Amino acid sequence: MTTTDILWGVLRIVLIFSAVMGLVAYMTLMERRFLGFFQLRLGPNRVGPGGLLQPIADGIKLLFKEDMTVSHANRFWFRLAPAIALVSVLACFAVVPASPSIVVADIPVAVLYLLALSSLGVYGILLAGWSSNNKYSLLGGLRAAAQLISYEIPLALSIVGVLILAGSMSLVGIVKAQEGLWFVVKQPLGFLLFLVCVSAETNRTPFDLLECENELVAGYQTEYSSMKFGLFYMAEYAHILLASCLVSLFFLGGWNGPLLPAPLWLLGKVFFVFALFIWVRATFPRVRYDQLMGFSWKVLLPLAFVNLMVTAALTVALS
Amino acid sequence: MIEAVLFWGLAAAAVASALGVVALQNPVGSVMALLAAMLATAGLYALMGAVVVALFQLIVYIGAVLVLFLFVVMLLDLKASAAPARAAASGAAGVGITAAAGWAAWVAASHAPPAGSPRPAPGVFELAFDLFGRHLLVFELTSVLLLAAAVGAIFISRTGKRRSS
Numbered sequence: 389m390t391t392t393d394i395l396w397g398v399l400r401i402v403l404i405f406s407a408v409m410g411l412v413a414y415m416t417l418m419e420r421r422f423l424g425f426f427q428l429r430l431g432p433n434r435v436g437p438g439g440l441l442q443p444i445a446d447g448i449k450l451l452f453k454e455d456m457t458v459s460h461a462n463r464f465w466f467r468l469a470p471a472i473a474l475v476s477v478l479a480c481f482a483v484v485p486a487s488p489s490i491v492v493a494d495i496p497v498a499v500l501y502l503l504a505l506s507s508l509g510v511y512g513i514l515l516a517g518w519s520s521n522n523k524y525s526l527l528g529g530l531r532a533a534a535q536l537i538s539y540e541i542p543l544a545l546s547i548v549g550v551l552i553l554a555g556s557m558s559l560v561g562i563v564k565a566q567e568g569l570w571f572v573v574k575q576p577l578g579f580l581l582f583l584v585c586v587s588a589e590t591n592r593t594p595f596d597l598l599e600c601e602n603e604l605v606a607g608y609q610t611e612y613s614s615m616k617f618g619l620f621y622m623a624e625y626a627h628i629l630l631a632s633c634l635v636s637l638f639f640l641g642g643w644n645g646p647l648l649p650a651p652l653w654l655l656g657k658v659f660f661v662f663a664l665f666i667w668v669r670a671t672f673p674r675v676r677y678d679q680l681m682g683f684s685w686k687v688l689l690p691l692a693f694v695n696l697m698v699t700a701a702l703t704v705a706l707s
Numbered sequence: 708m709i710e711a712v713l714f715w716g717l718a719a720a721a722v723a724s725a726l727g728v729v730a731l732q733n734p735v736g737s738v739m740a741l742l743a744a745m746l747a748t749a750g751l752y753a754l755m756g757a758v759v760v761a762l763f764q765l766i767v768y769i770g771a772v773l774v775l776f777l778f779v780v781m782l783l784d785l786k787a788s789a790a791p792a793r794a795a796a797s798g799a800a801g802v803g804i805t806a807a808a809g810w811a812a813w814v815a816a817s818h819a820p821p822a823g824s825p826r827p828a829p830g831v832f833e834l835a836f837d838l839f840g841r842h843l844l845v846f847e848l849t850s851v852l853l854l855a856a857a858v859g860a861i862f863i864s865r866t867g868k869r870r871s872s
Contacts, residue, residue: 462735465735465739495758496830496831497758497759497762497830497831500759500762500763500766500831501762503762503766503770504762504765504766504769504770505765507765507766507769507770507771507774508765508769508770510774511739511742511774511777514774514777514778514781515735515739517781518735518781526781529781530778530781530782533774533777533778534778537771537774537775540770557831
């Protein structure tokens, strides 16, 4: 490994990291404005032209808020929890490619890496809920653990169909396999399953039982303020960005498309998927907790197995 | 050079966090120390080139098993379990098990092939062909065993509930 290689690696990390953080900031604005339109109001539009400086104002406000740690909290874990939540999501972006060449590390087992790293995020939420020493936080944390573990299984199974068709576990390889036809056509059930599971994994509204403001105040993040809360907020939106990227890469052909350069195609698809998530959030009410668990184990898991069996049988029969 | 630094760093972290599992007073601290030990071991696997094994260590142990540990520990009444009675018998058992494990490690190390050109670590495809080809019967039998254990655990917990209510 030469010095140039190392410099290139660092440069790519900085590039992807700043792109992710910039997108995360503006996704919060996009969500607030879109939710405004869905509810027949304007949303934040006063800071800068069309509200474009709102994320910067939000960031400054968060930094200057008083940083409180409740006296009965378990300080060490209370401080560590938001960092775990954010780091586990950001580490996932190391294998997410924006084009065949713009990627930090194109490893042959990228899908396994994503599953492994994203499963670390639950520790941030669990520890936050427990160390706050508050019954609402603890309930939120426990719900999060049960929910995230339950939805991880159909999530992983719904990708296996894609892996069978692509014959590769590298994200670049999976996108290359979709040059002719997007996998959403060959895997319609897998696409729907992945979309549902991923919105449960990112705690989006029909499945946001761990925050659930009308029962649990704010769930695991009740006692957090200032930039510690900001870290959780960033982790949440980075997770949604990751989910939108993965839906685009696994099912919507990634950067494949005519005329425009590759990263722009991916950006457009990510934008589309995120808009879909906002639309779902604005439309559906929150499900009940037993419905949430029953849906995962009794509906999604059997459907994911059916999808896997049919895909495997057809692939063997047609080859 | 970099590999030696990484190895000693990870090995030291693994030993230190393993000690933390036993020594820490707070059960949540113990679980998190176990998590650190698992991470360090996964790092050691990855350093040996067994990336798939390292990732499965993360998915299975950290992603599933330890989350359940943490889940149960958080539901415990921590004040009641803060000072567990450590009998002399359990201490003796600990020393005995550690000695046996150390002897097994010494035997394994003295029978190990000399360091040289190691075989390349198997990727996903090699592992899959081995599991579902040569070892298919054993693999499927293990899954039946695990299923029986899960059903048994549910049966025992349910009958216990009925008796108490």
